[in-house]
Each structure stands twice: as structure tokens, then as C-alpha cells.
Amino acid sequence: METVYLFFAEGSEEVEALAVVDILRRAGVETRIVSVTGDKMVTGAHGIRVEADMLMEEVDFSKAAMLVLPGGLPGSYNLARHEGLAEGIMQQYKAGKPLAAICAAPLVYGRMGLLKGLKATCYPGFEENLEGASYTGSLVEEDGLFITGKGPAAVFEFGYAIVAKLAGKDKAEAVRNGMLYNEVAR
Template identity: 55%
Template structure:
């Protein structure tokens, strides 16, 4: 089964980050939360502090198949300022590995030129950051190996799309039913 790394920066959107982790784990998908700060404690946009599983420096990318970027402000901006993360995101996308971003975080993909000519969605107002994208405004947009989500109200749609991409339609349906969706 593919393994997922979800990156946390100070100011991350708690509902998105923790909701995605919860849904992926319900599906039996291995996911690690990765702090891009110097320590494992990361504080979200609404002052909820979480303990990440590991730090960016500790992550063995050879053991990771999918990269996920939650939104929130200034979390997405902080992700976008982390050169090591951006390098890995670009590398993964160019190798055809799955990269997913929700809310304001698709700005990272747009800034790297990864959305050129591709369908994408984001939190309203961040469309100019999706450089070259065909902005859909949908809850979730999938174009090849790139998955983008609109925002916190659509975290279930986004995470379930990840479940389907990684583990198939049957697992998505099973998790969806368990969540009463």
C-alpha cells in the first residue's frame, strides 16, 4: 500500500490536516504527519497545537509515495517558503507520483509551474496563485497525479478522493459508509 506524508507548518488548517489523516487511517493507509518546523510541535491557524510524527529532516522520502499539503493561513504560505519541501513536491509531481493540496496550499503547486494546463481548485481568492491552471471551482479537481481541494468544508470529499486514488473505489465506499456519508 502506498504511504503518505502530510506536511504541517505553523498556521495549518486543523480541520483539513487532521481530517485527512483520520480518513486515510480509517482506510488503512499509512500516513505520517511531518513538521516543517524545527520541532514536532506545530500550532494550527486556530491555536490548536499538535505533535507531528516526525520532522522534515527525519523523513525518509524513499519510503513515501504521496505528498499532501493542507491549507490554512499562514500555514500554506509557510509551506510555500520551505525550499526543501518545494523541491520534493516538484520532484514527485514530475515523476508522476501523487501530490495533493487543499485550500490555499495549491499555491505551492502553482508557484512551481505544476498546474500549467491542468484542472485545479482552491480556496476562493487564491485562484491567481494557481499559475497556468484551468481553475474549476469544484470541491475537488483531479488531473493526472495532481489532486486539489477547495477548502475545509470539502475535506471529506478531498480525503475520500485520496482514499480512492490510493486504495481503490471499494475502500472509498467502505470508509464513506462508515462515516455515514
């Protein structure tokens, strides 16, 4: 079974990581939080300690359904500097498999040149890192292999877009309804 791997670094945005994992697991999508620090306990951008499911060294990228990067500072920069993660991203990209990032984290894909010619969104002020992409400013943008999200307020739409991509629109709508999101978003 393929797995979604969400990568968590020191300073990653907790709500963007945990809300996405929660939404995916509600949809029945196998999802694992991966620490890129060498320790399963990682401190996020707002001082919340998160226990990852696994370490970077345990990831089998050949079994990845999708790679997801939460934003946050300095978390996004820490993800961008991780050579093993960059190698895994390139493996995923070359295999034609989906990738997602939210908030400041699309800078990882942008700096790697993977967003050239595509529409993308990110936290305002980080658009110069989306090298060659067309910045839309939308809450969520899907283009090619990529799903990008604007920031913390976009996390639900971002999570539902990932579910729709991996499990179908009906499953995404069922999770939205089960979480009462459609009542709030009216």
C-alpha cells in the first residue's frame, strides 16, 4: 500500500502538519509523519512538540503516494536544506507522483526548479521563491503534479484537495461533511 509522507522539521507549522494528517487519516489514506531531524520528537514553529511516526532514514520513497511539506519558519528552510529529502522529492517527481506544500514550504519545490511553468500559491512574501511559477494568491492551487496552499487558513481546503487527488472527490466531500466544514464555509 502506498503511503503519504508528511515531513516535519524543527520550526514546521504545527497546524498545517497535524490538520492535514488528521484529514487524510479520516479519509482512510495511510499517512505518516516523518521527522527529518534524526529524533522522533520535533518542536514546531510555535513550541509544540510533535512525535513523528518515523524517521527520515526509514522512508521508502518507492512506496510514496504523495510527499507533503508543511510551512512554518524556520521549518520550511530546514526542509529545503535537507539533502535526503531533496533526493526523495526528485525521485517522486521523476516517477510522476504528486507533491504538495503549504505556506512557505512551496519554496522547497520552487528553489528546485520544479514549479517552472506552473500555477502555484504560497504565503505572501515567499512568491519570489517559486522560480518560474505563476503565483496566483489562491488559497489552494493544483497544477501538474503539485498542490500548493497559501497558509494556515487554507489548511482544510489544502487537506481536502489532497484527499480528492488520492481518494477521489466523493471521499473528500464525505470527509468535509463529516467534519461539518461545509456548514462553516457557507
